Amino acid sequence: MIGHYAAAFERDQGCTEAEWLAWLPGAVRGHALTLPSPGTAQVTIDAGRLELAWHALPPRQIALVRLPRLAIRFRFVEVDEAARQRFMRYFDLYMQRGGG
Numbered sequence: 409m410i411g412h413y414a415a416a417f418e419r420d421q422g423c424t425e426a427e428w429l430a431w432l433p434g435a436v437r438g439h440a441l442t443l444p445s446p447g448t449a450q451v452t453i454d455a456g457r458l459e460l461a462w463h464a465l466p467p468r469q470i471a472l473v474r475l476p477r478l479a480i481r482f483r484f485v486e487v488d489e490a491a492r493q494r495f496m497r498y499f500d501l502y503m504q505r506g507g508g
Contacts, residue, residue, distance in 0.1 A: 413496040416483045421503070424476045425464065435502040439495075453495055456486030 421428060425447075432449060433441055440452040451458040465477040484492050 413492050415492070416481075418479060418481045420465065421478045421480050422468070422475050422505070423478060425462070425478060428462065428478055431503060435499045437498050437502070453484070453487045454491055456484065456491075458487065458495070459483040459485060
């Protein structure tokens with residue numbers, strides 16, 4: 409998790425698209441979620457929205473282990489910084505898997 413979230417950024421997520429789509433409704437915590445086309449989603453946040461777009465990346469390989477990856481683009485439109493921070497803090501906690 410990071411302390412500041414820009415209006416637009418990209419990151420890798422260690423999961424398959426099926427896993428991402430299964431986790432996404434819980435991660436948006438009651439905000440309206442739509443999937444307008446394959447590889448995209450929109451989340452309503454107050455009067456604005458978060459636009460998400462993703463595509464598969466080559467798996468990360470460590471020795472004999474292959475881990476799936478998605479490239480995910482986040483773009484907040486008309487969402488103020490405070491709302492962006494609140495939303496992403498929960499989103500990141502929800503999406504955190506394993507580890508300590």
